[in-house]
């Protein structure tokens with residue numbers, strides 16, 4: 608782009624900023640409820656709404672309540688909901704078998720939502736951490752604590768197939784193992800799930816901003832060590848582009864950058880380089896910062912929320928996973 612402008616006073620940038628009507632005409636980016644995917648935490652029980660202490664305003668919800676939330680999301684114009692299970696610690700094992708139980712919480716909730724609100728897209732998470740007594744996204748090797756890759760990918764395939772069978776529209780592998788997108792795509796094609804969308808967590812960083820999420824799904828206590836052996840180093844950018852290229856080549860339909868706000872440079876580079884549907888995840892720690900400051904009256908909660916979400920769109924994202932989805936949608940709908 609070659610900006611052309613006359614010298615002052617022929618050019619006055621404040622002219623089109625003078626009134627709301629003029630500002631609306633020159634606005635470059637838009638934000639709408641259709642840009643959101645709403646992540647929700649599912650727990651056992653009936654009529655349970657259990658607030659996550661480090662995420663004020665975010666609740667673990669039993670399946671009946673999640674169905675009500677799904678209906679609410681659909682009514683607000685939010686196209687998709689993303690399920691994260693809070694698994695009973697007694698069901699967490701080293702072989703993570705609960706991950707592909709057809710009747711686990713995630714699959715039960717998926718079926719219930721698709722039954723009640725068929726037009727809402729359901730996204731599910733592929734990774735072993737909610738089911739792993741070691742708290743990791745993959746299997747941990749006894750001898751040295753290494754999170755093994757290829758055996759984990761086999762388990763992720765079983766998990767994803769159970770999610771597809773339950774009716775998931777979008778599957779989001781968040782595990783960062785190598786080769787999983789190709790393995791998932793091959794298995795989905797072979798098992799009759801040709802139309803399941805893969806939204807790859809392609810550039811997922813080893814971030815401290817996931818802390819409140821790990822509380823929400825009960826993984827904090829279980830996790831031994833950190834995830835730096837499979838999630839990305841926050842210092843790297845070129846590697847993110849290589850990962851996105853790799854995942855698109857293996858059959859990802861959409862790609863994600865995670866976390867969001869501290870990584871908008873990555874979003875912009877990914878969108879510019881590939882032009883693929885690009886999403887960012889405004890993660891739990893980002894939510895906690897904004898919602899916590901708002902609760903304390905230190906920032907204007909509604910305005911920082913909408914400004915932060917618009918920033919994702921400005922950075923080139925087609926959409927954003929955000930815990931603010933229903934609140935933001937209500938405001939945007941006026």
Ligand SMILES: NCc1[nH]cc(CCC(=O)O)c1CC(=O)O
Pocket residue numbers: 732733734735736744781782816817818819820821834889890891892
């Ligand atoms: N597979 C794990 C997973 N899937 C989504 C999140 C984080 C989401 C958030 O912080 O909001 C994480 C946490 C992690 O990698 O430890």
